[in-house]
Amino acid sequence: MKKILIVDDDGELRGNLTEILRGAGYCTDEAVSGCEALEMLASKEYDIALLDMIMPNRDGMDILTEMKKIRPRTRVIMITAFATIENAVSAIKKGASDYISKPFKIKELITTIKRVIEESRFETDIKKLNIEYTLSSLSNPIRRNIINLLNARSKMRLMEITRELDIEDHTKVVFHMRMLKEAGIIEQNKEKSYFLTKEGERAIDFLKLLENYVTS
Amino acid sequence: MKKILIVDDDGELRGNLTEILRGAGYCTDEAVSGCEALEMLASKEYDIALLDMIMPNRDGMDILTEMKKIRPRTRVIMITAFATIENAVSAIKKGASDYISKPFKIKELITTIKRVIEESRFETDIKKLNIEYTLSSLSNPIRRNIINLLNARSKMRLMEITRELDIEDHTKVVFHMRMLKEAGIIEQNKEKSYFLTKEGERAIDFLKLLENYVTS
DNA sequence: GACAGAAGTGAAGAAAACTTCACCGGCTTA
């Protein structure tokens, strides 16, 4: 059961939301203020926080920033009565998952919540694995060289790579090629040529970024 | 000198922008269409692209997605005559750095450009990271957790971390703390509290960046 | 068909990364 934290100073709205969301099968808690919300987040993990932008004492935007620090995985949906584009833009930049304006229809809120949960599942499950693989692939200098080579030449055979990198034992290269294949960074065609996958191209962007930094 | 690519089908506006931005000390190029812009990006690196949302043929939003694929480091500022919140939100989600609506004041545009460049420099600072050390530090999930924790709480003692991560043997944590110290990612004060160094903060940015790459 | 080079497998060993354990000294606090 997904846990939702409702943060709003308006008691009536909070009550309504609680009733509706519980009816829709969510587990909800309420916070009267941003500070209270932060305390609750510190001790318990929520899947989603519904955060009112305008509250007494502390600005909702501030609270958003703090929330993302304490619980980066909790998705925040900003709610506001005075929606402006600048506001929406900066909320999303600060890590909000969505932004809806009051008054909103219940249906609209529920679909937004569902979508955000859907997106978050996607990101946490599959993508974490990917990071794992990508980072450990990139942490080896030989593999970084191989990736760079493949980026420069686009397609290369095993022995080409072996010679280019000046490695005596070709089976050593075979080993790293297998790692890279398992990480989904490279593939092989029928002619046995290796080439970068889309994932691999992303890894290159990432590496380039880093390498530029180091050499400059 | 920062390079800016102006993408708009309106020749007059393009001309004006070129004149103003060159006057402000930027180096500019023009593209009449999204497709042309993509071709230009493929062969040359720009710091910033000013992208009109509404253009004949291809939607600016599509172009934005393609741009981020080809040149993830080029910052895109979306410009549109028909600004809506949904639009702004989804543009930022797709990786745009900012979103401004027509008609805009020159001053406003210039400040936006300056701010975006400022933000991008922030990311460029990652250059000082030692690739080898950082990558191997980050490739371990326990260490990533530690870094994230320290980012959220800023200062933590050994046993706090140990309990938070639900690890039985505290010497295991000691081991990873030492690794992180050696990599220059964390430090310890006299009260034995661990905290992120500047390098460590960069490492966090770096991780977030990678997450974006992997998830996009 | 014989030979040479390309590509790869599997096993064994070495090195690095990580975990566990036994134990210490310092600091509270009851």
Place this chain on the structure above:
DNA sequence: TAAGCCGGTGAAGTTTTCTTCACTTCTGTC
């Protein structure tokens, strides 16, 4: 001052990662 937690060391053990080596299979070519 004894009990108990905290932060740590060093050595031993385990697991992963990487390297090396001996051997196979396939392909092209003379």
